[in-house]
Amino acid sequence: MRTKPWGLRQAGAPARALLVVLCVSLVAAASAESTSDSVQGRCEIQFFATSTKRDFSGSADARPFSLTRHDDASGGPEWWSASVEVAVTDLVTGWDERDKDMHWMFDSNHFPSIVAEFPHIASEVYQSEHPDEAAPLEFRLTIRDVTRPMSAKVLHWANSGDRASFDAEFDVSTSSFKLQVPTLLGFLRVGDVVNVRAHIELDRSPETPGRSDDSS
Secondary structure, X not given: OOOOOOOOOOOOHHHHHHHHHHHHHHHHHHHOOOOOOEEEEXXXXXXXXXXXXXXXXXXXXXXXXXXXXXXXOOOOOOEEEEEEEEEHHHOEOOOHHHHHHHHHHHOOOOOOEEEEEEEEEEHHHHOOOOOOOOEEEEEEEEEOOEEEEEEEEEEEEEEEOOEEEEEEEEEEEOHHHOOOOOOEOOOEXXXXXXXXXXXXXXXXXXXXXXXXXXXX
């Protein structure tokens, strides 16, 4: 996915990362409607940031991931879990200099990945009679050495056979993750809140192992 270079070397990289993370979580939600033990997913992410000079956007693809179904040994409802990662160096804005600043901000040498964890996704939460009705998806997002609880909206469900897709959206605050956003000339700054949007596609894979029995 390509993006246009929007000016300003200050990156909203955290947003992209968060974006990726978000997509992942949403993907997990969509998989809840499948009867397979494991669902393969991919996520395309876009982020939108503001600045004192010119607003800009960027993109990234999450690493391929899978959603795993869990059965409650006590007979309770099943749930799903997933872990999604995006390589910091995969975050791009279309401008090499800004990307370098962004990767520095994330300290990619010591923290090469941004991780989103979805430990417990209840199937019934996402089985709505109104596919376009926003549903909240809770997850944990880790950027560098900071982990925060996050909530995203799931939109535009589409199911066809063994495949499903949906969109996810959420806002991320760079300051809440203690990120020092680079500035240009000492006064050009990027806004604290970055909007993250993701498109997730899921593919059921019945032959892929991944089911587990749990009592909690």
